[in-house]
Amino acid sequence: MMIKKSVTLIFILFYFCGFSQKVIDKDIESEILETTRNLKIYLPKGYEKDSLKNYPLSIVFNSEFLFDAYVGNSVLFAAKDKAPKQIVVGITMDKTQKKDTYFDIESGNLTEDNIAxxxxxxxxxxxxVESNYRTSPFITLVGTGTSAKIISHFLKEPKPFINSYICINPTFSDYVGNQFQSFNLPKFKKEDxxxxxxxxxxxxxxxxKQARIGELQKGLATIEMKNFNIINDTIQTSSSVSAISEAIPRALTKVFEIYSAISKEEFDKNVKDLSPNDAIAYLENKYIEIQFLFGSDLGIRERDIYAVEKIVLEKENGDKLREFGKMIQKIYPTSPLGDYYIGKYYETGKKYSKALKYYKISxxxxxxxxxNADAFYENILRLGGR
Structure with missing residues (x-):
């Protein structure tokens, strides 16, 4: 276990060396706080080159110690194709009076400074950030301790606009259960x-503290909403610091799960028992949602195409091959696979001239x-002599 953690830290340090020069220090005048606050803004590699691409936004509280750890993980996850590249903004907290997030622990209520x-x-x-940088609609808030408590209060917004709330090692009051009830979480069901x-x-x-968080997690576990994913985690560790280092990648794994290629777990849970039509729709919706949420135009990963291919080929005598091909053409027009599957559909139906046409396009x-080019060309040779 220690070796595994050390390797992870080495990877993060390696990527940190690569992103250090891309962090912008920005002081902004706050009318609300009536003072100047420092923001650290990380722009991912390639941001300057592609003027059209948008990136999900992550705002990290406690930037003095949480910012570097989060950015390091975000870079590593993006490099491994487990999450999109992100714009990360760290907020420097009030260091002297600790008035930003230190709430009334007796009542659990936010102070005037907390509200500000x-x-x-x-x-x-x-x-x-949204006015000055190319952000996608997906916004994440990340905080630890009392900052996590402040983040939880964003759940009460009448019109939710934050997509993920990452509360690491949260500090709550004894009244946290009542406060979460007041947030009216069922309202999220109405949101598209x-x-x-x-x-x-x-x-x-x-x-x-374990009992307090455990009771909250127990209550949250009873909530079932398709579009509101609750991740109740328990980290086995003897140090709160190591809990932070473990929580960040564990949170990112779940928050950006839809971005990743279809895993065996996802296939077994969501795909394998679907009809061809539903499997095609699942794959199409997955990539449409990736595009909408994260601003990432991935096309379709070939491994995901092949994950669904077996269902399309084996069920309903392959009658949905044409729909499968058209879906690929729509989302991934540069891929040869869309035209290939349409050609295969026509060949199966013995419409060889149409099949040959699509094989040539492919x-x-x-x-x-x-x-793989020779294998694709063999389709043309096979039908060309008919």
């Missing part, structure tokens, strides 16, 4: 969007150096 900081994030920080709430417990916490989209 909340409004600063909502009305000034997000507005500034996707949401994530991550809350971790840890064996390093005091027994009282081959024409391929790089001659592609090791």
């Amino acid at each position: 900081f909340y409004e600063f994030v909502r009305d000034e920080v997000i507005f500034y 969007n996707t949401f994530y709430l991550y809350i971790n417990n840890a064996t390093s916490f005091s027994l009282k 081959y024409g989209k391929m790089d001659p150096a592609d090791p």
Whole structure:
């Protein structure tokens, strides 16, 4: 286990060396806080080159110690194709009076300073970043301790606009259950969007804190909404610091799960028992949602095409091959596979001239150096003599 953690840290440090020069320090005047606050803004590699691409936005509280860890993980996840590249903004907290997030622990209520900081994030920080940088609609808030408590209050917004709420090692009051009830979480069901709430417990916490978070997680576990994903996590560790280092990648894995290629778990849970039509629709909707949420025009990963291919070929005598091909053409027009499957559909129906037409189009989209090019050309040779 120690070796695994060390390797992860080495990867993160390696990627950190690569992103350090891309962090912009920006001081903004806040009318709400009546002072100047520093923002650290990380722009992902390639941001300057592609003027049309948008990126999901992550806002990290406690930037003095959480920003680097989150950016390092975000770069690593993007490099492994497990998450989109992100714009990450770190907010420097009030270091002297700790008034930004230190709430009334007795009542659990936010102080006037807490409310001002909340409004600063909502009305000034997000507005500034969205006005000056190319962000997609997907917004994540990340915080730890009392900052996680402030983040949870964004759940009460009448019109939800935050997509993921990552509450690491959260500090709550004894009244946290009542406060979450007041947030009216069922309202999220009405939204045509996707949401994530991550809350971790840890064996390093005091027994009282473990019990408080455990009761909240127990209550949250009873909530069932298709578009509101609750991630109740428990980290086995003897240190709250190591809990933070583990929580970030665990949260990212779940929050950006839809972005990743179809895993065996996802296939077994959501795909394998579908009809061809439903499997095609599932794949199409997955990539449409990736495009909408994250601003990432991926086309369709070939491994995901092949994951659904077996269902389309084996069920209903392959009658849905044409629909499968058209879906690929629509979302991934440069791929030869869309035309290939349409050609295969026509060949199965013994309409050889139409099949040959689509096989030729398919081959024409391929790089001659592609090791699969010869196999695609054999389709043309096979039907060309008919």
